[in-house]
Amino acid sequence: MKFSNQRPFSYPKAHENRLHPNDPAVRGPRIALFKLALKNFLLLQLLFLGLFAYIFGALFQATSHTHNLKVLYVDYDQGLVGTIIRNAYKGLQGDSFPTLIEKPGAEFPTPGDLREAVCKTRYWAALFVQPGASSTLETALTQPSNAYDKNDLVKYIWNEARYPTVVDSSISSNLQTLSATARIGYASHDWTTTITNTSAATYSTFADPWHLASINIQPTAQGSRLIYNTLVIILILIQEFFYLGTINGLYERFNIYSRLNPHRIIAFRFALSAAYTLIGSLCVAGMVWAFKAGWHVNGNQFALTWAILWLFAHVNFLTMDVFSVWLPPQFVPMALITWVIFNVASILLPFQLSAAFYRWAYVMPAHEVYQILIDIWSGGCNPTLSYALPILFIMELSSFCLSALGTHRRAHYALIKQEADKAIMQMRVDTAIKIEQENQRGLQRTRTATRSCGEIHDEKTEEQVDERTPEYEEQPHRLELARTIEKADEEIKRQQTRTSRNMHFGPSFGVSFGGGDD
Template identity: 55%
Template sequence: MHFYPKARHQPHPSIHDPSVRRRRWGLLKAAGLNFIVLQLLFLGLFCYLFGSLFQQTTHTHNLHVVFVDYDGGAVGSAIRAAYQQLKGPGFPTLNEQSVSAYPRPSTVTSAVCNIDYWGGLYTSANASNRLAAAFGGGSAAASYNNSDVLTLVWNEARYPAVVDSAIANNMQSLSEAARVAYFKTNGMQALGSLNDTDPAAIAAFTNPWTLASINIQPTTQGSRLIYNTLVIILILIQEFFYLGYINGLYQQFQLYVTIAAPRIATVRQLISGLYTLSGSLCTTGAIWAFRHGWHVDGGQFAMTWMALWLFAHCNFLVLDVFTIWLPPPAVPMALISWIVLNVTSILLPFELSPGFYQWGYALPAHSIFQVLVDIWSDGCNPQLYYALPVLFAYELIALTLSSVGVYRRAHYAVIAKETEEKTWKDRVAAALSEQQQQQMLEESPSPSTPDSALTESQQQQDRTRRRSTAAGITDQEALTGQLWREMSRVEKAPTGRRNTGPCFDLPFTD
């Protein structure tokens, strides 16, 4: 057995042959142009992506935390003093509000749930007096609860990696700095009243308070880090590959010239709906399978499934629009650009990115992430008023363009088929005509011999030949049409090596 003998022993012209030289330069030109275009494309995408993360920490002050002092004493004053020390571009902005604006702690929780603020910080009523009484020992010290002094309200489901560091950790730092500020101001008085024989009083003095946390939706599972990155990327790639496969099948089996366009459009929408429905179910199932420690229920599962279905289907249609209205070489470039633009819109809250990136509100990935956060936190991300209209706008516009695109594909498919058929028939007719003329020249009698000089048998043969020649010319068009129909018949039993997967033309080779 030889190693691909045809490839090794086939004679080839010299690389300097004029025909080879022309192909070589064509290859180098196309490869060089693609080299430049792709390098510029990915350079631009990298710059766009990294630009959204540029100086992220210096934008932390754009995250606002409401502060309500229900205590009105030394603890609240210590919080204010500590904030003045920590205040800066890399620290959240603490917005103090009056008790009349937020009369109860539950109103602070509602403000965070309604995303008026990224977090809420409040002191408990009479906290300073209870702490001072605990220093004296006795029942006041025994009943003192250092977790009922300062409380943080936040929602970890909103960009978990961001709020963990920017909100939770910074508020913990503020609490510790406030303890230092408290003892700077009230340390001598507290030490003078301290009952050093009471362990509870000493415990209250050494650890006056710890920051209590009201986390609206704890989101601590490891997979939380990819909800706004890889999950979105894989959904888009999943739609793109199946779309390429479907488009390849429609072209391979010549359906655009054999089936009515309305029927094709209907079937394509049914296929896309079923495919994205099952794909979104698998995605939701994978999220739920690895949700360890995440408290979500069956209703949230169903809503997540439906939301992801809408997102997947509208992106399937958008990508289909790309394949319809863009030249084939530009389709993969449009895909990667679409992925980067969408993912960049949800990598960080817009408060931490330069203002230019707020145009990402118009992208479907940003909308679906807001919908998912609202579902997972039981309505504590009320942005459906704009997120759902954005998704449905993409759905309706892309559905319309995709359906129109079916007619466009069918139109140009018929034109291409008619052109190919006409060209092929012209070539076959020319070949047959040339053959008929050659045959007539070979069988025609000598010009010097008149018909009267021919025998009866020769005259009969000549008349038969002329009739057969005329009949051949008459049937030439019918024969050509029959050959075309046989040659253009769709292969009904493709072999296992037949390629039915997605493929794209080489870019810029014309």
């Protein structure tokens, strides 16, 4: 049953000759559509539910894991100030406060040794009391005229380039809180037997005995630091995905896989992807430097940043290509978004602030590249190259091998598709010839029948025969022709289904700029 809507619309053809929803021709496709839509509905909901759970789980109760951050404490003074700091830490100690690990001064003879320990990431920071700090304060209390440097008694060493937002709140702020609590404890100490005369300078020393001085290995306070481990990584991944889709579209459009040797295709795709990621990583590094806002990094660090971002971008280009070759087409978008989330979640927080389960993400290239970037930016104070670079190179090599094998797979099925298209075309030609032959035979039968009835003369043309014999349109052989066409169409569909089952080039986008066909 067909119906039409008489109301005027801007696109009148959109409502012409439409079938009723209960029409038999619509019922079957509608049920199939509903089943597939429901299946994809469930799959995508479960996928994104899992991804949301994963990324929120990585951030879940991060503050309560702060005690996993180790801070070295060395008391070179061995006096009252060190004792006051220990007592203050006992009052602050808990899950949401970094763990203070005290070591004797003999293990770290100088502050330089403490810096080395922080630089090698054995500790997130190092807090120390200078030699003679207690006696200096006592002298200032008993002899107010003796001035001293309040910034030279208690200090801490840290590296702000190592997860800046985390160390700002979890390390620097908490150590400042520890120092402030210790100052209150120092003022609360019993000084009645030590101080006989008080003055304004004495009260000033009580109220503010010292300032916790910061020795920051690499200050990183610029606003753009907030996206180094989030949007920068996401945009690099998206950048590779879009160009991969463009390349796939071009190769499919110009039938490259069925024309060239796979080895030439592999070499060209590798060179093209290497050049693209080289320029893309240069742009990313250039933007980081353009908006560094006084960040103290030099040209050598720029070149190293460019190089490691290049490797990272190319690894992801090859990895996404592997997804697009070896996964069924319907699962490729799911794999890509999962890859993005896994990479970003591996660098949002240091693993010490997440559940132990998330440490499997050491193998994620984003985690490796971010650790290397921290090492570059802080002048070698994040020595993770021993495992980060090998993991990246292993992923580069394995992804290249799988991508190269996938190119052979594409070339194989492209040729099969080309042969199948030729067979389908030949099948259509054969069907057309068969139909024409049937028409000729039908015409001959009609002419014979009409001659036997004396209804046609020899001088009449075949066109006149057709005009005089409309009953030919109802001849039984037309049913045979219809069955022939139907069988041919079914065979063509089967051939196309068998060919397309393994023939997919991954995500591909139309080419918006330039170029006619070859």
